[in-house]
Amino acid sequence: MSDAGLPKVFLVILKRDLTLALRRRAQIMNPLIFFVIVITLFPLGVGPEPNILQTLAPGVIWVAALLAAMLSLESIFHSDFEDGTLEQLLMTQHPLSVTILAKVTAHWLLAGLPLLILAPLLAVLLHLPGDAIQVLVITLALGTPILSLIGAIGVALTVGLRRGGVLLSLLVLPLYIPVLIFGAGAIDSASGGLPVSAHLSILGALLALSLSLSPLAAAAALRISVE
């Protein structure tokens, strides 16, 4: 174990988290059902006219994705914190940021990736044109990992607190704003027939930035929360 390389550490933790989550399938399903229900509420609230729904669709889908990601964030560290596994992970000699990156990847595979599959169906229900649906999937593919990465910092800060859930949304949602703007903006441009590459480039840049920095920040936060 002592001379295990970092890729191995990453894979071991990823596999462990995925296995644990797959044993409790309801926890994976709940945020997805939430996502579907929230999007269904909008046509009921604003009326069924296709034009209005089409205008609202990018924003509605992205906001619902933000909220669904928020709901599942706590699972990144919470159960590990409660049964003491997190402290063991903190004490290993491996860099904590790699551990966190593995856990975030697991979270994205379980909470972000399913959104990519569900979103096109819901987009059809909201009368989004075909080109825009393609762009929607691309923006979600670039954007949802950012949500998990930034969210990990928030969860790491609030993991030891009793009523961390509401606080978590207060901390994390303002930081999600750029992702929302460029994600929904790209789909908007696409359904208006405008080029989208600038939006996608910026989302990619945000992903690169958060991929490189947020595991470090989350590691620092986790060391402060768990001591």
Place this chain on the structure above:
Amino acid sequence: MWLWFHKLGSPKYFWTISARLIPWIGGLSAVLIAVSLYLGLFVAPPDYQQGESYRIMFIHVPSAWNSMFIYVVMAVSAAIGLIWKMKVADSVASASAVIGASFTFLTLVTGSLWGKPMWGTWWVWDARLTSELILLFLYLGFIALQASIEDRQKASRASAVLAIVGVINVPIIYYSVIWWNTLHQPPSLTTGASMIDKSMLLPLLLMAVAFKLFYLTVLLIRTRCEVLERERNSSWVQELARAAEQNLAPTLTGSRAE
């Protein structure tokens, strides 16, 4: 200079030096506020387009500058507290948060009071307005995190991480909001004060200085309270408390809390 900076980091030294500084800085800021209010409200001529209502600018603009300035001060001092474990820096960060949030709120309120007669609406989803609102949310998040962790030192360190993450995000949020706005509506509302007259500029700049000094005064007062609370177990604070108790003893007989 560095030696002085290090000395300032010691809570006890800060306590004594700030007590001497507060009357001077506070007095200066009060005088400056009075002077620039007079210049702004009575001396400066009415605007040829906006009439008298532009005068709210003398409060609005300095507090907007302060709202951003204080966020940076807060993040820098939180980082100093996190990295070099300087106790006073932690107190400065948490004392700044509430003041910064108040200035942000003041900016929003004065802005919408001005917007009603000028733009005909209390609120526009303009880039500047929106980013100021988001700044308020960032302040509130910082305050909420600090309030929900009981251990003061731990609270400071956790919220320092949040402040640093926030400071990296502020420019990203700011520019994305600008871009979002220009995508949705053409820039119909530019606060075009490019040619500002000297009689208006002078009170504005004076007020900006006065607001900075006001912030410094309130910051020192709030930081003193923070320092006292955090250092309540140290010997010099307990001596202070004992001395205060002896001074009060003749006047407060019997009915002392705790």
